[in-house]
Amino acid sequence: MTASETGTHDRLALQGGTPVISPPHRFVWPRVSDGDRAAVNALMDAGELSYYGREGVLEELEDLWSARLGGRRTLGLASGTAALHSAFASLGAGPGDEVLAPTNTFLATVMPLVQLGATPVLCDAEPDTGNIDPAAVAAAVTPRTVGIVVTHLWGHPCDMDPILQVARRHGLWVVEDCSHAHGASYHGREVGTLGDAAAFSFQAAKIVYAGQGGLLASGDTETHERACLLGHFRVRAEQDVTSELSRYTSTGFGLNYRMHPFAAALALSSSRALEERVATRQKLLGRLADGLAGIDGILTPVTRPGCDRGAYYGFKPRLTGPWLAAGARTVADALAREGLDVHPPGSRPLHLLSLFADGEVPLHRSGPPVRLPAHRPGDFPVAEELHRTSLSLPTFTFPDEAELVDRYCEAFEKVARHLPELTGSGGGTGRADGTGGTSGAAT
Ligand SMILES: Cc1ncc(COP(=O)(O)O)c(C=O)c1O
Structure with a gap:
């Protein structure tokens, strides 16, 4: 000693x-860099405060990520949540549809599904990586299942081969939530190129940070065009939508998910680093x-x-x-x-949160609540054990x-x-409900 x-x-x-x-x-x-500051200041000086089309630093950002992701069409968006919503809405998830999803993730991976009226069907985790368990995915498929969303948790790629096999066998789409895993790869393939669409968050805690921002990478033209229409109208939609969907470019499909140029500038600067x-x-x-x-x-x-x-x-x-x-x-x-x-x-497994425990969401002031599977502690023991320990x-x-x-x-x-x-000073072995965790972003 x-x-x-x-x-x-x-x-x-x-x-x-x-x-x-x-x-x-x-x-x-x-740590905001000199390059980050210069990039935003240049836009301030030029008075570039909003983009109507694919232009400026937004275009550079999308091109950079498209080049990384094997030429996939990319769309800079207001947040990672917007990217997930755009993916689900475009690939097709609505009332009566079930989408298999990890319980061990940040809530934004599944909340857009709830908003669309689709049912996230939660699955347990693998004990070593904490990622969604492919065996649990295979076991949870029903005739109502339309898709699978996975999160490459803490940067570790999900075991995609068996997950993609299940998807192929049942004709399901796959969305990758890459919000923790910029630049990660699975057997030589970069995450974001493995499923039908991929969402990235550029929120401030992420390694690529926009402050608030996100990006969708689509595996096919129709998904990209539909996502573009969901969050854009006129100029951007006219630039990107060339199929028979082009008759909707003057209105789009109803939301404004455009990325702020300052956010695009920060995301570009941090993407380069x-x-x-x-x-x-x-x-x-x-x-x-x-x-x-x-x-x-x-x-x-x-x-x-x-x-x-x-x-x-x-x-x-x-x-x-x-x-x-x-x-x-x-x-x-x-x-x-x-x-x-x-x-x-900080983030508890989703099934321990009120929304997924109650089994119903009072989404609207009138009318019946949206029904979800009701969960209780013990439903997904691996995820709970990982959280507790x-x-x-x-x-x-x-x-x-x-x-x-x-x-x-x-x-x-x-x-x-x-x-x-x-030992014995009052800590015990912790509680499965994650007492003591914070309620902010995935930490
Ligand atoms: C796994 C995961 N998915 C989605 C999101 C949502 O991203 P955003 O905050 O950009 O909407 C986050 C953000 O923390 C996340 O950790």
């Missing part, structure tokens, strides 16, 4: 010892995983052979053994007192954070030495 291990340095900060990191670390994302940021993030999270891997009872995130996590949107080690006996909340508190920005995951750590992305990563590992080692003192 070293001198520091016997002195106040080794006493937990929770018990009056010296924190490993002081002042406490607060993960800041994004994607490769570099992915490389540094993967290196730093690899360093963090290596540092934590030697600690008994901590399971670091897996990356399956043939998969690349790309943006690696979340780093969620799992607690077992003595860590779990102490409880995720207690462990998170102890680490936070050591100066770490660590917390239990995970911690959320920062996704370090900049070279100047390497030292900080080592301090994080040091703090975990320190808390590991004190776990017996924490």
